[in-house]
Amino acid sequence: MRVLVTGGVRSGKSRHAESLLVGESAVRYVAPGPVRDDADWQERIAAHRARRPASWTTVETGDLAGALATDEAVLVDCLGTWLTRLVDDAGMWDATMPDLAAYVDGAVDRGVEALSVAGGTVVLVTNEVGMGVVPEHRSGRVFRDLLGSVNQRFGAACDEVHLVVAGRVLRL
Numbered sequence: 001m002r003v004l005v006t007g008g009v010r011s012g013k014s015r016h017a018e019s020l021l022v023g024e025s026a027v028r029y030v031a032p033g034p035v036r037d038d039a040d041w042q043e044r045i046a047a048h049r050a051r052r053p054a055s056w057t058t059v060e061t062g063d064l065a066g067a068l069a070t071d072e073a074v075l076v077d078c079l080g081t082w083l084t085r086l087v088d089d090a091g092m093w094d095a096t097m098p099d100l101a102a103y104v105d106g107a108v109d110r111g112v113e114a115l116s117v118a119g120g121t122v123v124l125v126t127n128e129v130g131m132g133v134v135p136e137h138r139s140g141r142v143f144r145d146l147l148g149s150v151n152q153r154f155g156a157a158c159d160e161v162h163l164v165v166a167g168r169v170l171r172l
């Protein structure tokens with residue numbers, strides 16, 4: 001079973017994603033975003049860790065395909081931060097859109113392939129962006145476009161896509 005969970009910031013999508021894995025004996029929690037050390041972020045992370053069952057393991061890595069290569073159930077939170085880290089690490093925010101799209105597509109290919117052979121339940125969390133005003137800065141516009149495509153690719157590779165709004169879940 002592969003599920004993509006999408007929604008806005010603080011929509012309740014992480015909690016919903018976690019609830020889909022209740023009953024799994026072992027879960028690999030994958031945090032694929034950039035390493036950040038500001039106090040606000042550390043507080044958020046601490047709250048997440050406190051609510052995870054003791055039997056879950058945490059993997060902090062940008063290597064999505066590698067993190068999916070397991071027979072354990074996997075929760076990836078989230079594809080938005082994964083994308084940010086992917087482009088950050090490659091130093092590609094100023095690259096042309098075709099170059100960026102091709103680079104991200106290659107990484108998505110590897111992720112989708114790993115997803116297709118993963119041994120257990122996989123839940124991927126992502127962000128629903130692009131429903132508001134056009135971002136003022138180019139990096140915001142680029143991120144919005146790329147993440148839309150990433151979501152479509154992973155959505156197509158999943159059995160189900162769930163949209164979370166105001167804590168309510170709509171199965172698409």
Ligand SMILES: Nc1nc2c(ncn2[C@@H]2O[C@H](COP(=O)(O)OP(=O)(O)OP(=O)(O)O)[C@@H](O)[C@H]2O)c(=O)[nH]1
Nearest residue numbers: 009010011012013014031044045048060077078081
């Ligand atoms: N590095 C790291 N990140 C973590 C860990 N646990 C959670 N996170 C990150 O915390 C982020 C989620 O933070 P939230 O504040 O709950 O997200 P949100 O989008 O505002 O809210 P929801 O929609 O309710 O999930 C995700 O990017 C996770 O990867 C951890 O142990 N380590």
